[in-house]
Amino acid sequence: MKAVRIRGYGNEPAIDDIAMPEPTEGEVLMQVQAAALNPLDIQLQAGYLSDWFPLAFPFTLGTDFAGVVKRIGYGVTAFDEGDAIIARPNPSRGGGFAEYASVPAAACVRLPTPLTPDEGACIPTAGGTAWFALIDSANLKTGETVLIHAGAGGVGTFAIQFAKAAGARVLATASGDGVAFTRELGADRVIDYRSEDFAALDEPVDVVLDLIGGDTQARSFGLLRQGGRLVSTVSPPDAEKARSKGVSASMFALDLSGDRLAELVNAVVENRIRVVIDRKVALTDFRDAWVRQQSGHARAKTVLIP
Ligand SMILES: NC(=O)c1ccc[n+]([C@@H]2O[C@H](COP(=O)([O-])OP(=O)(O)OC[C@H]3O[C@@H](n4cnc5c(N)ncnc54)[C@H](OP(=O)(O)O)[C@@H]3O)[C@@H](O)[C@H]2O)c1
Numbered sequence: 001m002k003a004v005r006i007r008g009y010g011n012e013p014a015i016d017d018i019a020m021p022e023p024t025e026g027e028v029l030m031q032v033q034a035a036a037l038n039p040l041d042i043q044l045q046a047g048y049l050s051d052w053f054p055l056a057f058p059f060t061l062g063t064d065f066a067g068v069v070k071r072i073g074y075g076v077t078a079f080d081e082g083d084a085i086i087a088r089p090n091p092s093r094g095g096g097f098a099e100y101a102s103v104p105a106a107a108c109v110r111l112p113t114p115l116t117p118d119e120g121a122c123i124p125t126a127g128g129t130a131w132f133a134l135i136d137s138a139n140l141k142t143g144e145t146v147l148i149h150a151g152a153g154g155v156g157t158f159a160i161q162f163a164k165a166a167g168a169r170v171l172a173t174a175s176g177d178g179v180a181f182t183r184e185l186g187a188d189r190v191i192d193y194r195s196e197d198f199a200a201l202d203e204p205v206d207v208v209l210d211l212i213g214g215d216t217q218a219r220s221f222g223l224l225r226q227g228g229r230l231v232s233t234v235s236p237p238d239a240e241k242a243r244s245k246g247v248s249a250s251m252f253a254l255d256l257s258g259d260r261l262a263e264l265v266n267a268v269v270e271n272r273i274r275v276v277i278d279r280k281v282a283l284t285d286f287r288d289a290w291v292r293q294q295s296g297h298a299r300a301k302t303v304l305i306p
Pocket of ligand 1: 038039040125126129149150151152153154155156173174175176178193211212216232233234252253254293296297298299300
């Protein structure tokens with residue numbers, strides 16, 4: 001079968017022909033129908049996350065994928081052959097950019113009827129970060145105002161919709177065609193970060209979802225109301241700065257263990273969140289999509305189809 005693999009940190013991903021994996025105890029063998037690209041894949045490949053998610057080489061990339069159960073390993077009772085599922089194993093395990101993947105059953109949930117495999121594959125990392133960062137970490141409430149940086153990206157497209165569903169007023173940053181796109185997703189006000197200074201906004205915000213870090217994060221503090229919350233997915237905020245401004249600020253790290261993947265998928269369905277797929281690419285043509293994801297300027301989600 002075909003798989004996109006790397007042979008070491010920083011090694012260029014390549015298509016390899018390898019043996020089909022075997023499901024061991026507690027695992028299911030999935031025929032992968034769709035796998036989503038995330039900045040996480042780029043960071044794993046580059047070795048930036050090796051302290052948290054060490055990789056064994058050769059490593060098959062792909063943390064978020066969906067497909068059909070082909071075989072079940074010993075002890076699996078939650079799924080049967082033929083079930084449509086979404087998988088999000090520990091990032092150290094990867095395996096999704098391939099025609100087949102063997103995955104712990106505990107890292108899978110059923111694909112709900114209204115969703116296609118393409119949509120299901122896009123949900124775990126991007127949707128999970130949006131949902132848990134906004135709802136758990138930032139505790140966003142009805143009637144509050146949230147500023148979402150990078151509204152046109154993978155996390156941002158989910159975050160705008162979750163925030164609207166929670167009854168918040170949504171401000172977002174984007175640029176170029178991302179401005180109209182972000183507005184169409186429901187943002188009440190969009191700031192083109194290339195031509196306008198978001199830090200000069202004339203309305204205070206209760207929550208900042210920082211998907212950019214650096215200067216963008218630092219300049220966001222000034223927009224927060226007293227008691228406001230900044231949550232960053234990128235870099236740990238300055239605790240002293242937060243204290244001096246009377247706000248809270250935290251770094252978010254996605255944890256999709258236990259029942260959290262199921263909670264997330266339910267939240268997507270119940271809140272009628274649109275999974276926005278910018279492009280679908282054959283697995284064997286992954287290279288351009290990889291470079292685009294690496295650029296930091298992708299739109300919404302890109303899906304690889306084995
Ligand atoms: N800590 C965690 O657990 C966790 C989990 C998930 C994601 N993350 C991180 O969160 C970040 C966002 O993830 P993602 O999946 O949404 O990434 P993404 O899809 O690659 O985001 C791309 C978007 O960022 C926008 N962008 C780039 N620079 C910008 C700026 N200065 N201001 C506003 N928008 C800007 C781009 O818009 P333009 O093309 O218009 O510039 C593009 O639409 C990544 O750094 C990712 O690694 C962390």
